[in-house]
Amino acid sequence: MDLKIRKHGETYIIDVNGEMDLYNSYKLKELVMKMLEKKVERFIINMENVDYIDSSGIGALIYICSTIKKMNLRLMICNIHGSVKKVIELTKLMGYFPIAGTVEDAIQKIATP
């Protein structure tokens, strides 16, 4: 799994590329925690290039989501599809995660207070 960060205004977009599995999901968690230390307040996690996620990956997203919610900061997760979407549905987390269709939708939603 490879993580890239880009910026759109005050929003930081993390592009996740590859598989989020038991061997690497902690990297996303660590990256977001480092960004929180640097006072980033708006996050978009772009899952467009993720075709596989397991319970560790879902666990990383839960950890990130609950941490950001507790701090009253903003997060959107976008472009979930295929088996990733199915796993989130099976785990009944579609309403728990803040989900947007595309990066553009996520940018729009995150800007709305």
Add this chain to the structure above:
Amino acid sequence: MSHDIKELIINENHPLFDRTGMFFKEFPSDFRQIRYFTLLVVQKAPPEIKEINLLEQQISEIIKNAVKHGNRNNPEKKIRVWYSFSTGHAHLIVEDEGEGFQGIEEWNLFNRKRVEAFLSQDFDDLGNYVSYRTTRSDEHDGGNAMFAAVEYWNDGVVFNNVHNAVAVGKTFPQRRVGLEID
């Protein structure tokens, strides 16, 4: 409106524990190789099965539980896997050499509360039930694998009496072919 909330079952006489005609493999408890072991199993699945990624992921979770939580990554302990696939079904039994998952009733209760929070669309309350953790859970454990498993394996998730073997089954919907004539 009542909803049927799925549960982990304990019944080693359940038909899912019938190993007749199943393939068999034995693996060491090597955490680094869990996805490789899974691929060795799932390669027997016919390509017609849709969402093979999802099947692979669900099998990987069962194998991971056996290696990590059952055998606690002890390389001297083995896991044994029986499996069979067709275009219409997937059937898997995984047995480890650990002391067994002792929290089944507690897990079922936790899952019931989680599903009830979901059904009432109370996402603040759902936040209390997104991860099932025990004193042995570590930071890499998502604590959510079995939530998806009880939904995915629609023929059941069944443990033996010692709780160190789990049998799971899934029936895939079959595509209808031909014309229906009145």
